[in-house]
Every structure is written in structure tokens, then in C-alpha cells.
Amino acid sequence: MRLSEKSKIVLPILLIAVFVFATFGLIYRFQNHEMARIVEAERLLDQISEGMFEINRTIQSGILTLDEKYAVQSAQRSLRIFDKLSALENLHSAEAAAIRRMYLAYYVKLVSINSIFLEKRLDEGRTRLADLDMSFSRISAEMKRMIDLRTVQYGKAVSSINVFMAVTSVIFTAMITLIAGLFMRSSRKRKEAERSLIASEKMAALGALSAGVAHEIKNPLTIILHGIERLEASPSDGFGRQDIMNGIKQAVLRADGIIKGLLSFTQGPASGREKLEVLAVLEEALRILGQQRELRHIRIERGCLPEAPEARGDGAQIRQAFLNILVNAVEAMPGGGILRIFCEKMNANSFSITFADTGAGIPDADIGKVLDPFYSLKRKTGNTGLGLSIARGIIEGHGGMLKIESAPGEGTRVTVQLSISV
Amino acid sequence: MKICFALTILSLVIAGAASAADINPVSHGLEIAGSSTVQPLAELVGELYHKKYGAPVRIKGGGTMAGIESVLSGAADIGLVSRALKDSEKAGLDYATIGHDAVVIIVNSGNPVSEMRRDQLVALFSGTARNWKELGGRDETVLLISKLPGRSTLELFEEYTALRHPSRAGKSPGGPISKSAYEIGSNLESATLVGGLPGAVGYVSMGTALSLIQEGMPLKILSLDGIKGTRENVINGGYPVRRDLNLVFKKANRKVKRFIGIFLEPEGQRILMDHGFIPAKGGRAD
Numbered sequence: 001m002r003l004s005e006k007s008k009i010v011l012p013i014l015l016i017a018v019f020v021f022a023t024f025g026l027i028y029r030f031q032n033h034e035m036a037r038i039v040e041a042e043r044l045l046d047q048i049s050e051g052m053f054e055i056n057r058t059i060q061s062g063i064l065t066l067d068e069k070y071a072v073q074s075a076q077r078s079l080r081i082f083d084k085l086s087a088l089e090n091l092h093s094a095e096a097a098a099i100r101r102m103y104l105a106y107y108v109k110l111v112s113i114n115s116i117f118l119e120k121r122l123d124e125g126r127t128r129l130a131d132l133d134m135s136f137s138r139i140s141a142e143m144k145r146m147i148d149l150r151t152v153q154y155g156k157a158v159s160s161i162n163v164f165m166a167v168t169s170v171i172f173t174a175m176i177t178l179i180a181g182l183f184m185r186s187s188r189k190r191k192e193a194e195r196s197l198i199a200s201e202k203m204a205a206l207g208a209l210s211a212g213v214a215h216e217i218k219n220p221l222t223i224i225l226h227g228i229e230r231l232e233a234s235p236s237d238g239f240g241r242q243d244i245m246n247g248i249k250q251a252v253l254r255a256d257g258i259i260k261g262l263l264s265f266t267q268g269p270a271s272g273r274e275k276l277e278v279l280a281v282l283e284e285a286l287r288i289l290g291q292q293r294e295l296r297h298i299r300i301e302r303g304c305l306p307e308a309p310e311a312r313g314d315g316a317q318i319r320q321a322f323l324n325i326l327v328n329a330v331e332a333m334p335g336g337g338i339l340r341i342f343c344e345k346m347n348a349n350s351f352s353i354t355f356a357d358t359g360a361g362i363p364d365a366d367i368g369k370v371l372d373p374f375y376s377l378k379r380k381t382g383n384t385g386l387g388l389s390i391a392r393g394i395i396e397g398h399g400g401m402l403k404i405e406s407a408p409g410e411g412t413r414v415t416v417q418l419s420i421s422v
Numbered sequence: 423m424k425i426c427f428a429l430t431i432l433s434l435v436i437a438g439a440a441s442a443a444d445i446n447p448v449s450h451g452l453e454i455a456g457s458s459t460v461q462p463l464a465e466l467v468g469e470l471y472h473k474k475y476g477a478p479v480r481i482k483g484g485g486t487m488a489g490i491e492s493v494l495s496g497a498a499d500i501g502l503v504s505r506a507l508k509d510s511e512k513a514g515l516d517y518a519t520i521g522h523d524a525v526v527i528i529v530n531s532g533n534p535v536s537e538m539r540r541d542q543l544v545a546l547f548s549g550t551a552r553n554w555k556e557l558g559g560r561d562e563t564v565l566l567i568s569k570l571p572g573r574s575t576l577e578l579f580e581e582y583t584a585l586r587h588p589s590r591a592g593k594s595p596g597g598p599i600s601k602s603a604y605e606i607g608s609n610l611e612s613a614t615l616v617g618g619l620p621g622a623v624g625y626v627s628m629g630t631a632l633s634l635i636q637e638g639m640p641l642k643i644l645s646l647d648g649i650k651g652t653r654e655n656v657i658n659g660g661y662p663v664r665r666d667l668n669l670v671f672k673k674a675n676r677k678v679k680r681f682i683g684i685f686l687e688p689e690g691q692r693i694l695m696d697h698g699f700i701p702a703k704g705g706r707a708d
């Protein structure tokens with residue numbers, strides 16, 4: 001089973017999370033359960049032991065004072081011991097049962113002896129007092145043994161948890177290291193893949209460019225070759241010679257145009273960075289457009305305020321970008337139409353100029369390709385397909401953005417977004 | 423004159439001897455022994471006696487039988503007997519009834535059981551029922567607190583339950599009291615055990631039990647056969663295990679009469695009532 005890159009990162013993190021939660025859970029359980037049980041058992045054993053001493057003292061003093069109040073106090077204290085024994089039973093039932101047996105025998109013996117003294121049966125009382133002392137020593141020793149055992153258990157528990165935490169820390173560190181290694185390896189692989197992809201895309205782009213250039217240049221070259229062959233076939237200054245020469249000239253000019261466009265496309269980011277009045281640049285582009293194209297059938301509507309923001313950049317390049325967009329729009333409306341140009345402030349740092357035509361629009365299938373070099377829907381009209389690509393290169397070279405939206409039959413909107421000069 | 427002097431001396435010697443004999447045939451004080459039920463009362467009455475007549479009073483427990491035997495052997499002037507005298511005993515001893523008492527069944531105050539029938543009591547003390555669950559109580563082992571032979575409390579208990587102490591069980595159709603029972607002597611001892619051991623059940627003098635409960639002993643007196651163990655029920659005869667409290671003696675000499683007199687006086691009867699017992703005169707101290 002192959003794991004995705006995401007899984008390779010997420011799964012180990014999940015594993016660490018589970019490991020950390022499990023570790024903390026175990027430590028929490030250990031501290032709040034095992035250690036708490038030991039501490040609680042030790043506390044109860046201490047209380048039981050102290051209770052037994054108290055009862056012993058109470059009844060011994062009862063022997064001296066011959067006072068019945070001792071009996072009431074003894075019974076009350078004895079019940080408290082049984083309460084503690086019940087609590088201990090929940091923690092260590094076997095030990096609690098053993099203490100209960102010992103304590104019961106001891107209490108019965110103690111009370112009996114005291115009763116003998118109260119009835120002033122002194123000789124019998126003295127004999128049994130010695131037996132009681134032995135019994136008390138035994139029960140005290142057993143209680144001490146149990147309390148000491150708890151102390152040892154507590155020490156072992158502390159050692160265990162220390163070892164556990166040390167091992168856990170090592171495992172945790174190892175897991176983190178492993179995941180960091182995996183992450184770095186994955187990152188390196190991704191970068192390599194990206195580099196490879198970029199390289200292949202560059203090659204593909206170069207291939208497409210070469211094919212485009214070859215295709216575009218081939219036509220004028222064919223015209224030139226064909227013209228020269230015709231001139232060679234009839235070198236005399238006959239009818240049509242001038243037409244052939246004109247055809248060759250047009251073909252040369254077309255090839256020159258293609259190469260110039262290509263140079264514009266391939267040149268780097270804008271070199272000049274002077275402040276530009278964008279509207280003035282736009283007006284200049286419109287003026288040039290008017291010189292190059294017949295615009296009588298096109299109505300141009302401007303929606304930009306005179307105080308439109310300034311941008312920083314190369315005026316000639318921006319003008320070229322605007323001109324390419326305008327030419328594209330005009331060519332999209334061969335039967336006439338409306339070209340709306342309007343500006344909009346996007347935010348404090350940027351503004352946009354939108355060119356919306358009412359032409360045929362771009363089919364959905366082609367919308368993603370219109371910015372590719374040499375892609376043209378108007379190939380038959382002699383369009384090189386570099387115009388919008390060049391415009392996008394210029395705008396992006398100025399840190400801006402060029403966006404195309406289109407609806408077939410309704411028209412196309414080209415939006416140029418530029419940064420405001422500060 | 424010499425004869426007169428000699429007679430005077432003789433009369434003095436005789437008077438002195440008689441006086442010494444009056445104070446105690448065994449020692450100079452009043453020797454008393456017997457029932458642990460009556461012992462605390464006798465001690466308080468003894469203090470009154472000492473204040474009034476200046477003679478020391480020595481009191482020992484040991485149980486009813488010890489009291490009877492001590493008087494019969496001459497070791498004591500007065501025996502404390504916490505039951506009615508048998509006909510055989512009446513033949514050799516005189517007695518004075520100083521009050522009445524009952525034997526009540528006690529459990530620890532934490533025990534949810536509050537009443538008991540005779541058959542349940544027999545089941546417990548014969549060892550048939552070993553867990554309080556069997557009597558509708560909680561899951562807890564029954565600890566039986568019984569009495570040593572010679573204690574009238576045991577005799578009354580035997581009479582009521584038809585059980586007998588294991589040493590004489592052959593004589594009873596009811597069978598023996600369980601051998602697992604702890605056997606103790608005094609009422610105080612029994613109450614201290616039942617009060618200090620959660621699963622314990624015992625039987626003691628009602629007077630002792632009431633007095634100790636008042637002092638804070640964690641005890642509970644169970645209703646027996648549906649009748650509560652109260653002084654009123656003992657006086658009206660409803661409570662099933664009641665008994666007389668007697669002082670026994672061989673010879674009603676002056677000091678014995680004086681001691682019995684204090685017991686029967688309002689002050690003595692008040693002591694009885696203060697300890698939860700019923701006075702000899704139908705529940706009234708005076």
C-alpha cells in the first residue's frame with residue numbers, strides 16, 4: 001500500500017499524539033491510582049495503629065480509674081477503627097481481613113480484662129494483663145510490618161515511575177527524531193520533484209515556443225521563397241514583379257514583427273521604474289490604436305476618473321500591454337461593438353483597469369489557453385497569438401496581475417491589476 | 423468495786439466483740455459480692471453507707487452465683503443476685519428485693535436491624551444464622567456476645583430461648599449456645615464489645631444498657647417479640663424477659679439491715695432509677 005505524502009506526515013504525528021496521551025494516561029493512572037492507593041493504605045494503617053494505641057490507653061486508664069466512661073470511649077474508638085478497616089478493605093482486602101481478625105481478638109481480650117478489674121477480681125486481672133501485653137505487642141509488630149511494607153512499595157512505585165518516564169522520554173525523542181527525518185526526506189523529495197517539474201515545464205514551454213516560432217516564421221519564409229522562385233523564373237521586369245516584391249517585403253515585415261514580439265515576450269521584468277500616470281499611458285495607447293485600426297464601428301466608453309492612482313514602472317511597456325489588450329478587444333468585434341474601459345480601486349495598495357468588449361467571447365474550452373504564447377482564435381487574420389501573452393508578461397513583470405473572463409456570445413473582460421505608487 | 427470494775431471491763435469487751443461482730447463477721451467492713459448488674463448500684467449505695475455509718479464497704483463482682491456462694495461460704499455479708507431466688511436457695515438464704523430489671527437484646531447502633539423475634543434470637547445464638555443478611559440486615563458476619571456461667575443474665579437468657587450454655591447443653595431440649603460466641607462476664611463488658619464491634623449482638627441488663635446509651639455508648643436495644651425494651655413495658659409486665667434484683671444474706675444483722683435500708687430509701691431507689699432500673703415499689707422511688 002502506498003502512503004501519500006500527507007499520510008506520511010500526519011500518521012506519525014497521530015502516532016506521537018497517541019503515544020503522548022497513552023503515556024500521560026498511564027502516569028496519571030499510576031499516580032492517581034497505584035500511588036494514591038499505597039499512600040491511602042499507609043494513612044489508614046497509621047490511623048488504625050494509632051486507634052489501637054488510643055483504645056489501649058483508654059482501657060488501661062479505665063483499669064486505674066474504675067470509671068465506666070472509658071467503656072463508652074473505647075466502643076466509639078473501636079467503631080472508628082472498623083470504619084478505617086472498611087476503607088482499607090477496598091484497597092487491600094486480605095490485609096484488612098487479617099487486621100480485622102487480630103484486632104477483634106485483641107479488643108475482646110482487652111475489654112474482658114478491664115471488666116475483670118472493674119469487678120475487682122485483681123489476681124485474675126493481673127494474670128490476663130500479661131497475656132494482653134503480649135497480644136498488643138504482636139498486633140503492633142504486625143501493623144508496623146504492614147506500614148513498612150507500604151513504605152517500601154511506595155519507594156518501588158516511585159522508582160518504577162522514574163524508570164517509566166525515562167524510557168518514555170527516550171522513545172518520545174526517538175519518535176520525534178524519526179518524524180523530523182521523515183519530514184526532511186519528504187521535503188527534499190518534494191523539492192526535487194518540483195525542480196524536475198519546472199525543468200520539464202520549461203522544456204515543454206520551450207518546445208511550444210519553438211514550434212510556434214517555427215510555424216509563424218515558416219509562412220512568411222514560404223512566401224519569400226515562393227516569391228524569389230517566381231522572380232528567378234521570370235527575371236524580366238514584367239507584370240506582377242512589383243506585386244511579388246511587395247509580397248516578399250510584407251512577409252519579411254511579418255517575420256520581423258514576430259521576432260520583435262518574441263523579444264518583448266522573452267525580456268525580463270520591467271527595467272524602468274518611474275512614476276506613471278496610468279490614465280495618460282492608457283490614453284496614449286488608445287491614440288496609437290486609433291492610428292493602427294479602424295475604430296469607426298467601435299464605441300469606446302471610459303469609466304475612469306481623472307484622478308486615478310499612479311503606478312510605478314516602465315511606461316513604454318505598460319503602454320504596449322494596454323495596446324495589445326485593446327487590439328485584442330477591437331479584433332474580437334469585427335462587426336462593431338462597445339469597448340468599456342473602467343477603473344476601480346481594489347484597496348489601499350492596488351487598483352484595476354478593466355477592458356470589456358462585446359465581441360464573440362471565448363469558448364470555455366479555450367479560456368485556459370488564451371494567455372499561452374502563439375495561441376490565437378484569429379489565426380486566419382494573421383494574428384501571431386503573442387499579444388495577450390506579452391501583455392501578461394509585462395503586467396506580471398510589474399508585480400501586477402492580468403485576468404481574463406469571458407462568456408461566449410457576450411464578450412470578454414480583461415482586467416489589469418497594478419500596485420499603487422507610494 | 424473490783425467486781426464492778428471487772429464487770430465493766432467484761433461488758434466493754436463483750437460490747438466491743440459484739441460491735442466487731444456487728445460490723446462484719448469476716449472483716450471490719452461490709453463485704454459484698456455478686457451480680458455485675460447490681461454492682462454499680464451497690465457501690466453508690468455503699469458510698470452513702472460509708473458516709474452515714476463510717477464503716478468501709480468492699481464490693482466485688484463475679485456474677486449472681488458468686489454472690490450466693492460468697493454469702494453461703496461466709497466470705498460476704500451480702501450477695502448481689504439479679505434474678506428471683508430458686509426455692510432451694512431460699513431455704514438457706516434470706517433476701518430483699520431492691521428493684522426490677524429486664525434482659526434486653528443489644529446490637530451496635532450502626533446495625534439497621536431494630537427488632538427481633540424469639541426464633542430469630544435462637545437462630546442467631548445457636549449459630550444457625552451467621553450473617554445479618556439472613557435477618558434482613560446488611561452483609562455482615564454475626565458476632566455473638568454471650569455470658570459466662572454463673573451470671574443471672576445468662577440464666578434468664580437460657581430460660582427465654584431454651585438454649586443452654588455449652589457446658590450444660592445436654593440438659594436442654596433447645597440445644598447449646600454456639601461455641602463461636604465470645605463469653606464474657608459483666609454487663610459493661612458485653613455492652614463495650616457490642617458497642618465497639620459492628621456485627622455484634624449480646625444480651626445485657628436493661629438498666630445497664632439504658633444508662634450506657636445515655637452516656638453515649640453506640641448501642642441499640644432491639645424490640646423483642648414486638649415489644650420495646652423500655653422501663654414502662656417492664657413495669658406493666660409486657661416485656662418478656664424481666665427479673666428481680668435481690669440482696670441475699672444469711673443473717674439480717676444491723677449492718678445488713680442498714681445497707682438494705684439505704685437501698686430501699688428514696689435516695690437508694692433514685693440511684694436505681696438513674697441507672698435505668700425499676701424501683702422495688704412499683705416503679706416509684708418514693
